[in-house]
């Protein structure tokens with residue numbers, strides 16, 4: 596970093612450099628970005644999008660012979676942003692000053708734009724910095740952040756609109772059989788144009804998971820306001836649905852609020868949030884019962900914690916959107932966490948690319964406290980075949 600952090604931001608509270616190693620020994624000496632593209636196991640659709648592959652942009656930051664790893668599920672362009680726009684604030688900075696480096700990165704992208712792919716590139720780097728700091732201190736990240744919970748509940752998430760009824764039943768029923776008592780399917784088939792099919796699929800899902808598991812739906816913004824209210828009532832009657840995610844576009848805050856007032860299910864949204872202003876707007880509008888926050892999109896672990904604090908100030912819980920391995924430690928350090936999304940694509944990708952991925956037990960994930968940082972290591976040789984940048 597090129598400026599003395601304490602003096603610049605908080606003139607009355609200079610932050611001393613602490614630790615047993617000198618400042619110079621902890622300078623970050625490299626930052627690299629890697630791009631992987633992993634085909635899905637079959638073409639997948641939700642209410643408003645279809646995809647056939649998942650792109651992972653990983654960041655690796657090194658200091659004193661130790662490397663920290665972070666990543667985002669963003670476009671390959673995020674790698675160029677890491678190299679061209681963010682590296683300058685990172686390389687040469689003190690590896691312990693994660694907050695200061697994040698501030699310097701945000702300052703540096705003023706004219707590039709803080710949102711969109713930049714936010715995802717920021718997330719990959721900031722997460723790598725937290726992993727690096729925890730590894731340098733030989734601490735699991737949750738201990739460095741400050742542990743609140745031993746474990747965090749997960750819900751199985753997939754149930755794509757492109758699945759056959761058999762595939763839907765097998766996937767959702769499989770999670771419940773494996774001890775995860777909450778599952779979610781996609782609805783809003785073909786931009787909400789096939790309501791009967793959506794109701795039919797909810798019935799199939801309930802039949803597959805039995806009477807006791809919680810059933811969630813995600814429309815990915817496919818419905819209109821009144822359509823969503825009608826369907827929410829149908830989903831509740833037929834499937835006992837208790838979570839209705841993005842019934843309308845996440846940008847329609849008034850619509851979300853109106854639907855929330857009229858349905859029994861919890862209304863959830865927030866997965867596209869890139870910064871604190873987004874989350875504040877959503878909370879202030881009374882748009883959600885649970886705020887979703889995605890560490891890979893909001894700018895990283897520190898911003899995730901701040902977003903959770905915004906939610907807490909409105910009396911709301913947060914739920915981690917996708918990327919369960921990236922959310923696990925910060926979720927266990929967050930008082931108002933409800934659960935994490937155990938998303939089919941990402942659990943598959945994380946097992947392919949990384950060693951140290953933990954599996955849910957009894958419907959919850961528990962950080963492995965025997966491993967430093969996030970507890971994850973890139974499987975270099977396995978990953979190489981998916982490398983595209």
Ligand SMILES: [Mg+2]
Pocket residue numbers: 813815840841866
């Ligand atoms: Mg969603």
